[in-house]
Amino acid sequence: MTQTPTKPLLRALAGERVAPAPIWLMRQAGRYLPEYRALRAKAGGFLDLCFTPDYATEITLQPIRRFGLDAAILFSDILVIPWALGQPLRFEEGRGPVLEPIAPDGLDRLEREGVVERLAPVFETVRRVKSALPPPTTLIGFAGAPWTVACYMIEGGGSKEFLKAKRWALGAPDRFQQLIDLLVVATVDYLSAQVEAGAETLQLFDSWAGVLSETELERWSIAPLQRIVEGVKARHPSVPVILFPRGSGLGYARFAEASGADGLGLDTTVPLRFAAELQKQITVQGNLDPAALVTGGRALEEGIDRILSALGAGPFIFNLGHGVVPETPPEHVAALIERIQRTAA
Amino acid sequence: MTQTPTKPLLRALAGERVAPAPIWLMRQAGRYLPEYRALRAKAGGFLDLCFTPDYATEITLQPIRRFGLDAAILFSDILVIPWALGQPLRFEEGRGPVLEPIAPDGLDRLEREGVVERLAPVFETVRRVKSALPPPTTLIGFAGAPWTVACYMIEGGGSKEFLKAKRWALGAPDRFQQLIDLLVVATVDYLSAQVEAGAETLQLFDSWAGVLSETELERWSIAPLQRIVEGVKARHPSVPVILFPRGSGLGYARFAEASGADGLGLDTTVPLRFAAELQKQITVQGNLDPAALVTGGRALEEGIDRILSALGAGPFIFNLGHGVVPETPPEHVAALIERIQRTAA
Numbered sequence: 001m002t003q004t005p006t007k008p009l010l011r012a013l014a015g016e017r018v019a020p021a022p023i024w025l026m027r028q029a030g031r032y033l034p035e036y037r038a039l040r041a042k043a044g045g046f047l048d049l050c051f052t053p054d055y056a057t058e059i060t061l062q063p064i065r066r067f068g069l070d071a072a073i074l075f076s077d078i079l080v081i082p083w084a085l086g087q088p089l090r091f092e093e094g095r096g097p098v099l100e101p102i103a104p105d106g107l108d109r110l111e112r113e114g115v116v117e118r119l120a121p122v123f124e125t126v127r128r129v130k131s132a133l134p135p136p137t138t139l140i141g142f143a144g145a146p147w148t149v150a151c152y153m154i155e156g157g158g159s160k161e162f163l164k165a166k167r168w169a170l171g172a173p174d175r176f177q178q179l180i181d182l183l184v185v186a187t188v189d190y191l192s193a194q195v196e197a198g199a200e201t202l203q204l205f206d207s208w209a210g211v212l213s214e215t216e217l218e219r220w221s222i223a224p225l226q227r228i229v230e231g232v233k234a235r236h237p238s239v240p241v242i243l244f245p246r247g248s249g250l251g252y253a254r255f256a257e258a259s260g261a262d263g264l265g266l267d268t269t270v271p272l273r274f275a276a277e278l279q280k281q282i283t284v285q286g287n288l289d290p291a292a293l294v295t296g297g298r299a300l301e302e303g304i305d306r307i308l309s310a311l312g313a314g315p316f317i318f319n320l321g322h323g324v325v326p327e328t329p330p331e332h333v334a335a336l337i338e339r340i341q342r343t344a345a
Numbered sequence: 346m347t348q349t350p351t352k353p354l355l356r357a358l359a360g361e362r363v364a365p366a367p368i369w370l371m372r373q374a375g376r377y378l379p380e381y382r383a384l385r386a387k388a389g390g391f392l393d394l395c396f397t398p399d400y401a402t403e404i405t406l407q408p409i410r411r412f413g414l415d416a417a418i419l420f421s422d423i424l425v426i427p428w429a430l431g432q433p434l435r436f437e438e439g440r441g442p443v444l445e446p447i448a449p450d451g452l453d454r455l456e457r458e459g460v461v462e463r464l465a466p467v468f469e470t471v472r473r474v475k476s477a478l479p480p481p482t483t484l485i486g487f488a489g490a491p492w493t494v495a496c497y498m499i500e501g502g503g504s505k506e507f508l509k510a511k512r513w514a515l516g517a518p519d520r521f522q523q524l525i526d527l528l529v530v531a532t533v534d535y536l537s538a539q540v541e542a543g544a545e546t547l548q549l550f551d552s553w554a555g556v557l558s559e560t561e562l563e564r565w566s567i568a569p570l571q572r573i574v575e576g577v578k579a580r581h582p583s584v585p586v587i588l589f590p591r592g593s594g595l596g597y598a599r600f601a602e603a604s605g606a607d608g609l610g611l612d613t614t615v616p617l618r619f620a621a622e623l624q625k626q627i628t629v630q631g632n633l634d635p636a637a638l639v640t641g642g643r644a645l646e647e648g649i650d651r652i653l654s655a656l657g658a659g660p661f662i663f664n665l666g667h668g669v670v671p672e673t674p675p676e677h678v679a680a681l682i683e684r685i686q687r688t689a690a
Contacts, residue, residue, distance in 0.1 A: 161670060166636035170644035210555075210592070213634050213666070214616040215651065247555070249594025250616050271559040271595050289558050291511035299515035306560065321558070325506060 009070045009138040013201060013240035013262045013283050015315045020341045021308065022070035024140070025333070026244075026265075027323030028063040029075050033330060035062050046091035047083070050076045056125040061132055066330065067337050070317075071138040071201075072129055074194070076122055078144025078205055081186050082153050084118040086111040101156035104168060104175045107182070115186045116193050123197035130198030141199030143191050145206035145245070146183035146224040153179070162211050169220060176220075184224050188231035195236045203242040203265065204228060210247015210267075217251050222258055229260040242285060246322065256281045268321025272310035279314035287321035288336075294325060296332040304339050312343070354415045354483040358546060358585035358607045358628050360660045365686045366653065367415035369485070370678070371589075371610075372668030373408040374420050378675060380407050391436035392428070395421045401470040406477055411675065412682050415662075416483040416546075417474055419539070421467055423489025423550055426531050427498050429463040431456040446501035449513060449520045452527070460531045461538050468542035475543030486544030488536055490551035490590070491528035491569040498524070507556050514565060521565075529569050533576035540581045548587040548610065549573060555592015555612075562596050567603055574605040587630060591667065601626045613666025617655035624659035632666035633681075639670060641677040649684050657688070 005011050008022040030036055036059060040049065049055045059075040079097050083089045087110070088100045102110075130139050144152075152158075154165040169176045191202050209221045222245075229241050244265030245255055255264055256278045266275055266286030275284050292303040307318070318340050324333070350356050353367040375381055381404060385394065394400045404420040424442050428434045432455065433445045447455075475484050489497075497503075499510040514521045536547050554566045567590075574586045589610030590600055600609055601623045611620055611631030620629050637648040652663070663685050669678070 161636070163636055163639060163670060163672060166634065167640050170634075170637055170640040171642065210614060213613050213632075213648075216634075217614070247592070247594075247614070249592075249614055250619050251614070268558050269555060269562070269592075269594055269596070274595050287558075289511065289515075289561075291506070291508055292515055294508060295512050295515040297516065303558075325508060327508060 007070075007136055007138045007200070009317060010200060010240065012315050012317050013242070015283060017314055017316070019312070020343055021312055021316050021318045023318040023337060023340050024069045024071035024073065025063075025320050025324050026073075028067075028069060028073065028333075029059045030324060031326035032324055032328040033062055033066070035066075046077070047089070050080060051121045053121055053124040053128055056122075057128040057132070060125065060129045064133065064137060067333055068134075069337065070136070071140050072133055073140040073203070074122070074126055074129065074142060074199065076125070076142070078142070078149060078207075079152055080119060080122065081115070081143065081149055081183065081190060084115045084190075085182075085186065087153060095157070097152060097157055099152060099156045101164070102153045104172055107175065107178055110182065112182060112186070116189050119190060119193070123193050126194055126197035126199055138200050139198055140201050140203055140242075141191060141194030142203045142205060143187045145204045145209070145221060145243075146180045146187065146228075147212070147220045148206050148208045149183055150176070150179050150220075151208050162208060166211075166216075169216060180220060180224050184227050184231070187228050191228070191232050192235045195232070195239050199239075201240045201242065201263075202232065203244060206243065206245040206248075208247075209245035209251065210249065214251070217248060218254070221245055221248070222251075222254055225255075225261070226259050233260070252278060263317065265319065266321060270321070272307065276310055276314065279311060279316065283315035283317065284311060285317035285319045287319070290320050290322050290325050290328070293320065293332050293336060294328050296329065296335065300332060300336065301339065304336060308340070308343050352415075352481055352483045352545070354662060355545060355585065357660050357662050358587070360628060362659055362661070364657070365688055366657055366661050366663045368663040368682060368685050369414045369416035369418065370408075370665050370669050371418075373412075373414060373418065373678075374404045375669060376671040377669055377673040378407055378411070380411075391422070392434065395425060396466045398466055398469040398473055401467075402473040402477070405470065405474045409478065409482060412678055413479075414682065415481070416485050417478055418485040418548070419467070419471055419474065419487060419544065421470070421487070423487075423494060423552075424497055425464060425467065426460070426488065426494055426528065426535060429460045429535075430527075430531065432498060440502070442497060442502055444497060444501045446509070447498045449517055452520065452523055455527065457527060457531070461534050464535060464538070468538050471539055471542035471544055483545050484543055485546050485548055486536060486539030487548045487550065488532045490549045490554070490566060490588075491525045491532065491573075492557070492565045493551050493553045494528055495521070495524050495565075496553050507553060511556075511561075514561060525565060525569050529572050529576070532573050536573070536577050537580045540577070540584050544584075546585045546587065546608075547577065548589060551588065551590040551593070553592075554590035554596065555594065557593075559596070562593060563599070566590055566593070567596070567599055570600075570606070571604050578605070597623060608662065610664065611666060615666070617652065621655055621659065624656060624661065628660035628662065629656060630662040630664045632664070635665050635667050635670050635673070638665065638677050638681060639672050639674070641674065641680065645677060645681065646684065649681060653685070653688050
């Protein structure tokens, strides 16, 4: 028996129009906040932050304390799954994640058993955050989408062309499917455990969906995400799922109609009239340019108002079209939230 | 009086269905060819290649000799315009272009007069290539789009977020408009001089169109490109213009309806059914994944066949969805061309 949700973010994900629009920001916890930088300076590496519940809880809560957003998103990283599968991972200052790249013949060396057990500190963080959150604030769990995680696993880090990942997908699709299948299973287990620890909704980040052709997008992004949504909902029927297939452009329509998700995160490039069309099928979330939040002033106000007036009449969650960047002045975030909350009409 | 074109590429740009589909490839001259690497090793820096007609002519002709494509594209770089405006530019091995970044108060130091004169070696290359090309081969001139060129000028090179460029555009739009206006004027002059030297069609590369929101795309990509198309056609009414607003997703429809261009280059992500819709308004060009060309075999064949069967019945030019990458085996390019030319039905 599903209860009617009362938290604003969950109401929007249930298809309701909520005014003022619920708001949270991708990377709302992070380097633009002095209190994050202070904690970061004390702690060890980035992975230590993710795997130490004291740190991860504190970081998750920092933006909630400062701004009173409608949702907290677990502080973690999409690459904890490859790490839990046994792939060596480190984060280098100024370079980002570095993994030992995996080749098709390395698949069998991944440790499929025990993934959830190795990620126990993450669930401990979820439990602690949940008990500390103010009642109207929703707790969002998350994971990377299989295509994006596979890209990192194969390229060994970020990439411009994703040539190694694409060559594997195009040249040895059966073997690539095995990697995707393995990630689907691990991700369903991981997300389900987050729900069991207290996550109330889940977001899947497909940061590199935007490099795939139509055919490959269908096979390597939409299909696996659809299986994850199905798998999680088989265990937790009432948990809403948000997909963020960044850069998928015209592919967004397919996510709305075929993925089975409850919410769709729109990147900055998605035209608002098209977003309003998607909104007839699914709750949309987005899509202010993070650069407008850095700039502030009139550019920020006009950007906010344009989005609210195009999408505020349907099921909608305000967010950026990509993560908060380190150059963002925290007072611009405060101004954004204030403007959203003033627009309750 | 406009003559009916006879070259396959120009016929397609005039709105005709041409079978077999004319084909050329973005970056068809470049590092994947051993003859290019040999010449590169002999010459000085990358800019020397662009500004020495002996080298630039030879490089432009290399893929034509090897493969017999339907078009040669001038070997040059989109950053020769900032260079001609007096902005220091160098190319670093493994890092790409490096410019001394320009700030809003540096606009007045750009040398607006004499741009075309300083680019004289480029037009000499165009003349030489034109006289050397086989009769059915079309000569394509090109330039960068103002938004993309402005990004390089402001960021000082490539970028992930284009935060400096976006902050300028959002925070000081009047001053940013001055930079765009200046680039529109220089680009119209530069492209017109290419036509006068022998270029038969022109392509404008807006490589970073895909980072703009709908409103910013309209103002900083579509509007300036429309003015360039208009400006060039005022001087050379019969020259067709192709736009390549890479990554502009749903924005592609606006380019088809509002830009005044004759052809639209589609990146790899554009779904083929949507491309076929655009084809009712404009000649489309694209959009095989460069990774499929690297992979070869079945992935390449299926990729080609899918595109031909979706777009081959309308005005169409075969191309990649992005440039040829250095890892591409030249024999895969030969196989691609052979398959296209076999499909004449």
